Amino acid sequence: MEKKNVALRKCSRGHEYEKSKELPVCPLCWIGYYHRKAGSDFPEDLAAPALRALLNAKLIKLADLSKVTEKEVAELHGMGPKALGELKKVMKKAKVSFKKK
Numbered sequence: 001m002e003k004k005n006v007a008l009r010k011c012s013r014g015h016e017y018e019k020s021k022e023l024p025v026c027p028l029c030w031i032g033y034y035h036r037k038a039g040s041d042f043p044e045d046l047a048a049p050a051l052r053a054l055l056n057a058k059l060i061k062l063a064d065l066s067k068v069t070e071k072e073v074a075e076l077h078g079m080g081p082k083a084l085g086e087l088k089k090v091m092k093k094a095k096v097s098f099k100k101k
């Protein structure tokens with residue numbers, strides 16, 4: 001394991017996480033909290049920055065992704081290729097597709 005100069009934090013529920021600018025709060029607790037609060041149906045195992053990017057862009061549900069193009073989603077701050085791939089997998093299952101250009 002590479003040694004990195006980051007602050008390891010423990011949240012009130014005992015999850016350890018690396019505090020950074022991208023992740024100021026515990027990602028595990030954050031995901032659960034925002035999922036319930038927003039009524040989102042995105043996969044719970046989606047990376048926290050990716051989920052946050054979607055919610056920030058007012059994309060709350062899988063169906064909302066039909067209103068935007070794949071390129072728009074890919075360019076959201078926090079969205080990575082891995083998260084996008086996961087998203088596309090669940091979209092396919094839910095028969096949701098990105099807006100065509």
Ligand SMILES: [Zn+2]
Pocket residue numbers: 011012013014015026027028029030
């Ligand atoms: Zn936590």
